[in-house]
Amino acid sequence: xxxxxxxxxxxxxxxxxxxxxxxxxxxxxxxxxxxxxxxxxxxxxxxxxxxxxxxxxxxxxxxxxxxxxxxxxxxxxxxxxxxxxxxxxxxxxxxxxxxxxxxxxxxxxxxxxxxxxxxxxxxxxxxxxxxxxxxxxxxxxxxxxxxxxxxxxxxxxxxxxx
Amino acid sequence: xxxxxxxxxxxxxxxxxxxxxxxxxxxxxxxxxxxxxxxxxxxxxxxxxxxxxxxxxxxxxxxxxxxxxxxxxxxxxxxxxxxxxxxxxxxxxxxxxxxxxxxxxxxxxxxxxxxxxxxxxxxxxxxxxxxxxxxxxxxxxxxxxxxxxxxxxxxxxxxxxxxxxxxxxxxxxxxxxxxxxxxxxxxxxxxxxxxxxxxxxxxxxxxxxxxxxxxxxxxxxxxxxxxxxxxxxxxxxxxxxxxxxxxxxxxxxxxxxxxxxxxxxxxxxxxxxxxxxxxxxxxxxxxxxxxxxxxxxxxxxxxxxxxxxxxxxxxxxxxxxxxxxxxxxxxxxxxxxxxxxxxxxxxxxxxxxxxxxxxxxxxxxxxxxxxxxxxxxxxxxxxxxxxxxxxxxxxxx
Numbered sequence: 001x002x003x004x005x006x007x008x009x010x011x012x013x014x015x016x017x018x019x020x021x022x023x024x025x026x027x028x029x030x031x032x033x034x035x036x037x038x039x040x041x042x043x044x045x046x047x048x049x050x051x052x053x054x055x056x057x058x059x060x061x062x063x064x065x066x067x068x069x070x071x072x073x074x075x076x077x078x079x080x081x082x083x084x085x086x087x088x089x090x091x092x093x094x095x096x097x098x099x100x101x102x103x104x105x106x107x108x109x110x111x112x113x114x115x116x117x118x119x120x121x122x123x124x125x126x127x128x129x130x131x132x133x134x135x136x137x138x139x140x141x142x143x144x145x146x147x148x149x150x151x152x153x154x155x156x157x158x159x160x161x162x
Numbered sequence: 163x164x165x166x167x168x169x170x171x172x173x174x175x176x177x178x179x180x181x182x183x184x185x186x187x188x189x190x191x192x193x194x195x196x197x198x199x200x201x202x203x204x205x206x207x208x209x210x211x212x213x214x215x216x217x218x219x220x221x222x223x224x225x226x227x228x229x230x231x232x233x234x235x236x237x238x239x240x241x242x243x244x245x246x247x248x249x250x251x252x253x254x255x256x257x258x259x260x261x262x263x264x265x266x267x268x269x270x271x272x273x274x275x276x277x278x279x280x281x282x283x284x285x286x287x288x289x290x291x292x293x294x295x296x297x298x299x300x301x302x303x304x305x306x307x308x309x310x311x312x313x314x315x316x317x318x319x320x321x322x323x324x325x326x327x328x329x330x331x332x333x334x335x336x337x338x339x340x341x342x343x344x345x346x347x348x349x350x351x352x353x354x355x356x357x358x359x360x361x362x363x364x365x366x367x368x369x370x371x372x373x374x375x376x377x378x379x380x381x382x383x384x385x386x387x388x389x390x391x392x393x394x395x396x397x398x399x400x401x402x403x404x405x406x407x408x409x410x411x412x413x414x415x416x417x418x419x420x421x422x423x424x425x426x427x428x429x430x431x432x433x434x435x436x437x438x439x440x441x442x443x444x445x446x447x448x449x450x451x452x453x454x455x456x457x458x459x460x461x462x463x464x465x466x467x468x469x470x471x472x473x474x475x476x477x478x479x480x481x482x483x484x485x486x487x488x489x490x491x492x493x494x495x496x497x498x499x500x501x502x503x504x505x506x507x508x509x510x511x512x513x514x515x516x517x518x519x520x521x522x523x524x525x526x527x528x529x530x531x532x533x534x535x536x537x538x539x540x541x542x543x544x545x546x547x548x549x550x551x552x553x554x555x556x557x558x559x
Contacts, residue, residue, distance in 0.1 A: 016286055028300045060301045060413070086422045088314030089368040090306060093375070095290045098306040103368075106311040108415060108422060116415035118302040131322070148304055 012099060022096035027146045034061050036075050041147045044139040047075040048113055059115035080137040082109045082151060085116060089126055109135060109151050123152040164441040165558050166401035168261055169393035170385045171271075172201025173515040178381035178503035179349040182281040186222040187234070189382035190277035194235045197384035198273060202397055208237040208386075209269030212256045214276040215247035217506035218283065218291055231275065241269055249542030250455060252276070253510030254407070254549045260387045270392055276511040277382035288378050296544040298413050310367035310375050312414055312544055317458025318369055319423025326461060328369055330477030332360035334457035335373055335500055337486045342497025344487060344528040345516075349379050349503030374457050379503030383515045394557060398522040403535075404440030405551035408432045414544055425459075429466030429548045433537075440552035442535060444468050447552075449536035450485070450493040451517040453510055457500065463539050463548070464493065492530045495520060510540035521555040 005013075005020065012018060030038050033049075040047040049061035052074060056067035064071050087107035094102065105121040107129075121129060123138060134154040139147050174196030176189055190213070198205050213226040223245065232240035242263045248255040253276070260272035280288055293308040320326060339355045342348035355373060363373040393399035410418040410428060419428035437444060450469055454460030464476035469491060471479070479485060485493035496502045496516035499509040517538040519525045534554060541548045 017284060018286060022286060026294075026299070026303045028304050030300065034300065060298070086315040086319050088311040088318065088370075090308060090311050090366075091368060092364055092366045092372070093289055093293070093310060094306060094308055095293045096286060101306060104306055106305060106307055106315070108315060118298070118305055118307055118413065118415060120305050142304060146304075150305075 009100070012096070016096065018096050023100075025097045025143050026095075027142060027144065033063050037061060038146070040075065041139065041149055042145065044147065046078040046080050046137050046149050048078050048111070048115065049073050050076045057113050057115055059111070059117060078137075079112045081112045081154070082135045082137070084121065084129065084131055084133045084135055084151075085110050086131060087121060087129055105129060107151070119148075120150045121152065122150045128153070164404050164439055166390045166403050166554075168264065168387055169390050169396075169399040169401040170387055170518045171203075171393050171396035171399050172197050172199070172386040173383065173518050174200055174385075175347055175383040175512065175515050176381060177347045178379050178505060178512065180281050181279070181380045184279060184380060186216060186220065186277045186279050186382075187225070189279070189380070190222075190226075190231060190275050191234055193277065193382045193384035194231065194273055194275050197275075197386050201271070201386040203271055203386070205236045206239050207271050208232070208240055208273045210242040210260060210263035210272035211237060211240050212243075212259045212263070212272060212274045213245050214252040214256050214274075214507045214511070215245050216278050217247075217249065217295070218280065222277070237273065242266070247507060249507060249546070250453070250510055251540050251542035251547055251549055252507040253514045253540050254551075257387060264387065264389050270388060272387045273384060274387060275382070275384040276505070276508045278505045278508050279380040280378040280506065281380050292376070292378060302413065308367060309544075310370055313375075313456040313458065314367040314370045315414070316422050316425060316462070316545060317456065319421060320425065320458055320462050321369075323421075323423035324465070324475055324477070326475060326477040328361065329357060330481045331374060331457045331461065332357045333477070333481040334460055335360045337480050337483075338457070338494060338498040338501040340486045341495045341528055342501035344526070345496050345502065346526070348497045348501060349377065350497065350501045370456070374500075376455065376499050376504035379505050381503055381505040381508055381512065383508065383511045385511075385515060385518065390557065398524070398555065399557070400518045400521045400553050400555055401557055403442070403552045403554045404436050404438070405549065406432045406435035406439060407547060407549045409547040411546055412543065417545070425545065426462045426465040429463055430468070432548050433463075433467045433550045436537070436550035436552055440554075442552065447535050447537050448492070448533040449495065449517065449520055449530055450491060451513050451520075451536055451538040452494050453498065453513040453538075453540045455499045455504070455509065459545065460494065460498065466548075467537060467550070487528065495525065495528045495530065513540065514538055517553055521553055
């Protein structure tokens, strides 16, 4: 861990009896069948597992197509647009690794291709969030070179690069 | 009314709260003995023992599924032992396991036990557990997803779909607390609260405040299940007249009800089916023992049940005080997870045990006079399933 302990963090550690490791963000532990999603995210691409037999899009992906059971699939690049279905703003009582991010928005996001995902809404004033609003994907690097697709209100023009 | 197949004839419970000096084994052994005594049978009549797993994992789980309990309590004629778990729905799934034992032959009484303790874990571990238990480790936890945030989304969705107000959500917490104030075993027995206090407590996951969220607690309870025809010999049997269940999802993104505000529409046919199987209507119910785990979820399940008078919403009913002690719609009379205490897999057990006590006329200060029919609900996971059961103290032969 190459994190420097800020005075704020030191205060938190004392107050809550935490160690430095408590501040390490939990990262996805991919399964063999989900690894391509995270590999693409690292290259700042949002991909979805699409069945070659029935065209069903599975997200999160599982071992085989959840609609027809087929193993035949390909990873297709998503449009990177979505709508905000519902959200909550965490302000307190979160695992230590997320205390320094408070407040942050969690959302159910519905992709243009159909599937929904849990994600963060970022790069905006959280007070302006409203259900149904248009979103575009952005890629935020979590720890250790792990990239998480997140979302922000659509700004118009080109989207996706951050 | 439909003919019942199974009945509970005895229950037991230990106080719920922060009891670091206790341990799961002591709690389990205590409620096991007390439930069998309450049933009016001897320990040697117990033919099966089912335990619910401790949700945070411990030696207790290993010991229980290695068959410790029958040996420790002197159930020398026990023929079948099992551990069953489905999170917050474990009071249902352990009971279903027990029913299977009772139909196999040679087993007449099954003891079902839940014991759980959280106080051995430091506060940060508890926050972490409660935050992460409902979230998918790969797809949600890395985003800082928490149980409270999940409940906040579903509550907010229901509020905007129905016009339910945050004051009404707070009133649900107060109604729970008023019942808990009549329950000596409740974690918040001696601590009344007001709507203003609920609303002004710290925001945890907007729009939920800290008094709308649960506190993990130590506790345990047990019941004895038997076949209905055998139960008639017991002093105060309580029969399962009809029930129904449905499963939706692991992650809320796959909820079968789609929009997070529509959970009541998923639960409604399940509630209707349970009532139909019991052969009664919602107006025949005297008690509404609803386990939501969050006040918004209680309102959603009340909505599904259709218990509010025509033209009114559950939120209005709760705010009117009619679901509180003395009201016409007594709801979750032990105080629910919010005010009784959240014992992990155990909340459904405490709600079920309270339902039985009410129908036995053994609910003490919280007793609803002359209650004959009750609906009891539970559910687990990240709101993954719903179970509605109709219980009654009347046997139809």
